[in-house]
Amino acid sequence: MSARDAILARLKANRPAGEFPLPDVPTFAPLVGEDWVTEFAERLGKMGGRVERAGSPADPFAPVRSRLSGAAVIASAVPEFAGNRDLAAITGPTEVNDVDVAIVRARFGVAETGSVLFTQDDLIVNAVAYLAQHLIVLLDPADIVVNIQAAYQRPEFGQASYAVLHTGPSATADIEGVLIHGAQGVRSLTVLMLPRKKRAA
Amino acid sequence: MSADDLTPRQTEDVLHPEVRAPSDESERGPGGDRLQHAEAASKPIRADAPREPQPRGAKVRGNRPIDQAEAAERFLAAPLHQKAHDERLWDVRRKRDVAAHGIPEWEELRELASQIKTHTLTHLDHYLEQFEAAARANGVHVHWAEDGADHNRIVLDILRKHGAKSLVKSKSMLTEECGFRHFMAAHDIDVIETDLGERIQQLDEEEPSHVVMPAVHKTRLDVADVFARTLGTDPDNDDAHYLAESQRETTRPLILKADAGLTGCNFAIAETGTVVTCTNEGNADLSGNVPPLQIHSIGIEKIIPKVEHLGVFIRLLSRSALGSPITQYTSHFRGPRPGTEMHMVLVDNGRSERLAMEEFWTSLKCIRCGACMNTCPVYRRSGGLSYGATYSGPIGLIIDPTFNKRKYSTLPFSSTMNGSCTNVCPVKINIHEQIFAWRKVLAEEHQIPLLKQGMMKAAGAVLSRPAAYRAAIQTADSALRVLPRFAVYNPANTWGKKREMPQAPRQSFHAWYRQNRMKKGTEA
Amino acid sequence: MRIGLFVPCYVDAFEPEVGIATLELLERFGLTVEYPYDQTCCGQPMTNTGCHQEAAATEALFVKNFSGFDYVVAPSGSCVHQVREHLTAIPQTDEVKAVRAKTFELVEFLHDVLKIEDLPWAAFPHKVAYHSNCNALRGIGHARPTELNRPFFSKPLNLLKKVKGLEVVDLTRPDECCGFGGTFSVFEPAVSAKMGYDKVTDQARAGAEYVVSADSSCLMHQKGCAERLGVPLKYIHIAQVLNGAAA
Numbered sequence: 001m002s003a004r005d006a007i008l009a010r011l012k013a014n015r016p017a018g019e020f021p022l023p024d025v026p027t028f029a030p031l032v033g034e035d036w037v038t039e040f041a042e043r044l045g046k047m048g049g050r051v052e053r054a055g056s057p058a059d060p061f062a063p064v065r066s067r068l069s070g071a072a073v074i075a076s077a078v079p080e081f082a083g084n085r086d087l088a089a090i091t092g093p094t095e096v097n098d099v100d101v102a103i104v105r106a107r108f109g110v111a112e113t114g115s116v117l118f119t120q121d122d123l124i125v126n127a128v129a130y131l132a133q134h135l136i137v138l139l140d141p142a143d144i145v146v147n148i149q150a151a152y153q154r155p156e157f158g159q160a161s162y163a164v165l166h167t168g169p170s171a172t173a174d175i176e177g178v179l180i181h182g183a184q185g186v187r188s189l190t191v192l193m194l195p196r197k198k199r200a201a
Numbered sequence: 202m203s204a205d206d207l208t209p210r211q212t213e214d215v216l217h218p219e220v221r222a223p224s225d226e227s228e229r230g231p232g233g234d235r236l237q238h239a240e241a242a243s244k245p246i247r248a249d250a251p252r253e254p255q256p257r258g259a260k261v262r263g264n265r266p267i268d269q270a271e272a273a274e275r276f277l278a279a280p281l282h283q284k285a286h287d288e289r290l291w292d293v294r295r296k297r298d299v300a301a302h303g304i305p306e307w308e309e310l311r312e313l314a315s316q317i318k319t320h321t322l323t324h325l326d327h328y329l330e331q332f333e334a335a336a337r338a339n340g341v342h343v344h345w346a347e348d349g350a351d352h353n354r355i356v357l358d359i360l361r362k363h364g365a366k367s368l369v370k371s372k373s374m375l376t377e378e379c380g381f382r383h384f385m386a387a388h389d390i391d392v393i394e395t396d397l398g399e400r401i402q403q404l405d406e407e408e409p410s411h412v413v414m415p416a417v418h419k420t421r422l423d424v425a426d427v428f429a430r431t432l433g434t435d436p437d438n439d440d441a442h443y444l445a446e447s448q449r450e451t452t453r454p455l456i457l458k459a460d461a462g463l464t465g466c467n468f469a470i471a472e473t474g475t476v477v478t479c480t481n482e483g484n485a486d487l488s489g490n491v492p493p494l495q496i497h498s499i500g501i502e503k504i505i506p507k508v509e510h511l512g513v514f515i516r517l518l519s520r521s522a523l524g525s526p527i528t529q530y531t532s533h534f535r536g537p538r539p540g541t542e543m544h545m546v547l548v549d550n551g552r553s554e555r556l557a558m559e560e561f562w563t564s565l566k567c568i569r570c571g572a573c574m575n576t577c578p579v580y581r582r583s584g585g586l587s588y589g590a591t592y593s594g595p596i597g598l599i600i601d602p603t604f605n606k607r608k609y610s611t612l613p614f615s616s617t618m619n620g621s622c623t624n625v626c627p628v629k630i631n632i633h634e635q636i637f638a639w640r641k642v643l644a645e646e647h648q649i650p651l652l653k654q655g656m657m658k659a660a661g662a663v664l665s666r667p668a669a670y671r672a673a674i675q676t677a678d679s680a681l682r683v684l685p686r687f688a689v690y691n692p693a694n695t696w697g698k699k700r701e702m703p704q705a706p707r708q709s710f711h712a713w714y715r716q717n718r719m720k721k722g723t724e725a
Numbered sequence: 726m727r728i729g730l731f732v733p734c735y736v737d738a739f740e741p742e743v744g745i746a747t748l749e750l751l752e753r754f755g756l757t758v759e760y761p762y763d764q765t766c767c768g769q770p771m772t773n774t775g776c777h778q779e780a781a782a783t784e785a786l787f788v789k790n791f792s793g794f795d796y797v798v799a800p801s802g803s804c805v806h807q808v809r810e811h812l813t814a815i816p817q818t819d820e821v822k823a824v825r826a827k828t829f830e831l832v833e834f835l836h837d838v839l840k841i842e843d844l845p846w847a848a849f850p851h852k853v854a855y856h857s858n859c860n861a862l863r864g865i866g867h868a869r870p871t872e873l874n875r876p877f878f879s880k881p882l883n884l885l886k887k888v889k890g891l892e893v894v895d896l897t898r899p900d901e902c903c904g905f906g907g908t909f910s911v912f913e914p915a916v917s918a919k920m921g922y923d924k925v926t927d928q929a930r931a932g933a934e935y936v937v938s939a940d941s942s943c944l945m946h947q948k949g950c951a952e953r954l955g956v957p958l959k960y961i962h963i964a965q966v967l968n969g970a971a972a
Contacts, residue, residue, distance in 0.1 A: 004333075004345035007501065007549045011326040014557035020323045021508060023316040025513055028306050045230050047238045047529065070502075093491045096459045113527045124537065126490040130483045148527070149512035157508045158473050161339070161536030162490070167527050168238060170483040171228075174398035174414060176421050177242025177289050178441035179227035182451060183397055184456075185483030214897045214930060216923055274915040287923075291898065298871060307874040576872065578902045582916050582923075615913060617906030617920075618773070619859035625871035637811070640775030649775060651914070656777035664734065664770075665782030667763040674738040699918030700949030703739045710737045710744035714760055718748075 030146045032128075036111040037141045037193065044114025044191060047168035048181055054194040064136050064190055071100035077124045078105045078138055080194065093127035102132035102186075106139045107156055112147035115167040116191060119160035127161055130185040135169070137189065140196045144151070215244075216291070217284040222247030225442055239481040240414055240523045242292050246419045248285035255423045256282055256405070264608050266648075269615045272585030276418075278637045286418055287581040293414075294575040296524025297625065304516070313513050315629035317397065318566035321471075321504055322556065327638025328504045329547065335474030336545055339536040346548040349379030356381075356463070356496060357388055359544050363494050365460030367391040371478065371485035374412055374569055375500045377591045378550055378604075393455045395484035397448055404431040410585030410593065411569040413522050418584045462488035464534070466499040467568065468514060472507050475535045476545060479518055479528040486532050493623040496544045497534060502552050502565040514568065517627035522570040549575025555603050560638040564599050566628040573622035573632055579615055588612060595622035599635040602643070610648035613639035674709055728758045729794035730788075731828070732939070733804045734766040740941045746968040747800040747831055751920075753846070753968070754839055758798075760855040769807040772814065773907040781814040788815070796838065797828040800964045802861025802939050803907075805830040810864065830865060831964055832939050836880040842886060846969040850890030853966075854933035855881060856924070856947065857900045858940035867939070870900050881939055881963055888966055893969045894931040905946035921950035929956045939963045 041051035055062030076083035106116035170185030259272035346352035398415035409415030429436035537543035574594030585593035601609035770779035868879035904920025
């Protein structure tokens with residue numbers, strides 16, 4: 001008998017007696033206020049991330065200019081900003097190891113936790129969200145959902161081959177509880193509130 | 202109900218003020234406020250000077266019962282380590298309380314999580330088949346492993362087919378169960394742990410002492426020693442940022458050139474074939490997204506039916522573990538990247554047998570948050586390595602004997618059965634009741650020391666015979682033979698070594714009652 | 726109403742005044758209290774060590790002694806927890822089940838059954854740290870433990886509020902186990918004593934003069950630890966305080 005069949009047979013044979021129905025999960029009342037952008041920003045702040053409102057239409061990236069001006073290699077996965085490393089041309093993930101700043105757009109944000117979601121399509125190269133030194137995330141305020149429960153109603157989790165919630169930068173406190181950003185992945189995560197460009201009708 | 206509900210003093214005072222450091226190196230937010238996410242301590246804790254050698258774990262001698270008490274005593278003999286450990290984990294427990302008290306539906310979430318888990322475990326064959334079909338449809342190679350050895354062989358085969366010689370991995374208790382690192386080392390595969398705590402433990406050739414914070418028993422000085430020895434860092438520099446950065450800089454090249462990446466699994470979604478990992482460092486994402494070959498090791502009890510159920514578990518996991526609302530990264534691996542292979546290994550390793558254990562099968566609900574360890578007063582004072590097993594603390598006491606009843610026969614006795622573990626458990630495992638039940642099983646199967654069982658037999662003989670009992674407690678000295686310490690059977694007088702003996706009263710209650718409340722001649 | 730008084734073996738041998746206070750306190754409420762003369766122990770030392778067979782005869786004796794009462798009252802959360810939850814080494818006859826269901830710990834008996842309103846005789850003008858015995862707290866529900874997100878309540882603190890002059894101080898770790906743990910105190914003495922030392926340290930830091938608890942076993946362990954550390958704390962059972970003990 002294969003391991004598979006043996007395991008399944010034992011699970012059937014050893015099934016505990018009794019009825020154990022799958023419970024319905026009620027929709028819980030949100031624990032955030034009306035202003036989801038503010039709630040999102042506050043909660044992401046507690047997780048070590050930053051939120052900036054977009055600058056003027058002429059220069060929406062003004063609030064993150066200092067981060068960008070210090071960067072030699074900028075990889076952009078968004079049409080709003082032209083970096084100097086073309087992610088579409090990358091042939092292997094290790095090629096993005098020298099990226100200083102990566103700019104990506106989040107599918108949605110979560111007000112309750114300050115999380116943002118990416119799929120493989122948003123990142124183009126998944127690894128860039130970890131190998132880059134810093135991450136700048138564009139988020140349309142209209143794309144914020146209220147809480148984790150609402151987030152898991154979104155279709156991405158059943159469709160994307162890779163979907164990830166980022167809530168702040170890479171962090172560790174494995175040494176005496178001292179909080180350190182940039183444990184293995186990005187050292188900072190900045191969310192820039194910038195609406196998506198309206199698709200042409 | 203809110204965090205205000207907790208006694209104010211609890212947030213102020215500490216039990217071991219000597220480990221509260223004045224300086225605070227932890228990251229701060231833009232407004233200068235101290236950040237407390239991930240596994241960060243809420244206040245600086247620093248057991249820095251004088252230097253004290255790190256106490257090591259239990260002595261493991263083949264199949265002989267682990268002497269947890271002996272290892273715990275050595276841990277206690279290193280007071281700087283013990284106090285920092287206790288204070289650090291109590292702090293995490295406190296953060297957990299604040300997080301839990303901040304969610305009105307907390308207790309309802311625990312109940313839901315428990316019910317989802319018990320449902321899934323009692324229909325596990327069905328959900329595993331559903332998971333397998335979904336994963337295959339996503340282009341994933343699915344493997345089944347009977348036990349740890351099977352798992353290791355399957356992974357080795359995958360690696361060999363790809364000519365892979367090195368593997369980066371994120372933290373996985375399952376691979377600890379399987380003895381994965383040791384096996385791979387013996388087969389010339391270079392395994393690199395990428396969780397900082399786990400990396401520290403790997404470099405120190407020590408097992409993880411905690412399921413979430415593998416190196417929580419070490420001070421920064423211990424880490425500085427390990428890194429100086431293995432990574433060539435400055436032995437006199439124990440700055441946590443320097444140490445963490447040194448690790449990042451030395452691990453990054455290993456991640457870049459690794460031939461394969463492996464992660465564990467926090468939740469496996471049956472309907473979508475998804476593996477979910479929760480990390481603060483993003484190291485599971487590095488392991489899964491950088492190397493050309495991707496492997497996920499999954500304990501079969503990790504299955505949950507649907508994506509929507511993550512809306513329950515994700516809210517519970519990090520809050521229970523660290524008091525943080527969510528881990529920095531919650532990652533959902535469903536299919537391979539273009540041009541690469543993704544493998545999932547479903548591992549039994551005793552789980553299907555545990556399902557048949559009437560009193561113990563619900564331990565399979567465990568989501569490895571470590572909350573029971575953080576709250577356990579015995580664990581905090583003895584260190585995770587004192588248990589000499591993959592799983593330490595309360596959950597270890599009830600899981601470890603399912604792997605080896607003799608070797609871990611002593612562990613269910615390393616508890617006061619105070620029940621705090623059960624109350625913090627996010628999936629409502631009745632941990633302390635299972636500890637009690639294990640003691641019965643072990644006594645019935647004569648897996649407890651003859652001396653101990655003999656003492657209980659003698660105590661039972663005295664306590665069931667009023668006349669014998671009366672005679673025994675006539676004096677304090679003789680009372681102690683049957684009462685608090687049963688110590689007459691124990692030549693070491695373990696009570697009196699550490700505590701003063703109770704004073705002998707003038708007379709027992711029984712004698713007082715006879716003298717004051719009974720008419721002469723009515724005595725039975 | 727027939728009340729059977731159970732005086733646990735520890736109390737009988739080491740803290741007879743706790744048994745006396747319990748008896749007197751119940752009598753103050755006009756109850757007729759009987760003390761079955763052949764009582765010994767509830768069987769807990771054996772069952773907690775896993776040795777249920779070795780506890781069977783003791784459990785049978787307990788049931789024999791306390792059968793037929795309307796209530797059995799004992800000044801120990803730990804022993805009552807044993808009777809209610811773990812007295813299972815003997816066949817569960819109707820008689821056994823009845824005894825188990827009718828056994829109450831003193832605090833809950835006063836609080837839930839008698840629903841007492843006043844303790845006019847009780848005055849204890851001291852700073853007091855209350856120690857929650859784990860079996861009383863989490864086993865029989867004396868109070869809301871800190872782990873749970875439920876409304877706060879505490880039966881022993883409700884009773885202590887009725888004692889004139891008594892001031893309760895807050896502990897850093899209010900319901901952390903003190904490390905007694907029955908036979909744990911003997912088989913794992915180093916950890917047990919360290920837990921006791923930490924508990925005593927916490928009580929002293931909180932400014933307590935007295936430590937009050939519903940369990941003599943925890944008190945005995947803590948007292949032994951305090952004396953060894955040289956901490957001048959005094960330990961007293963809640964039955965004594967409620968019965969009007971003047972320090």
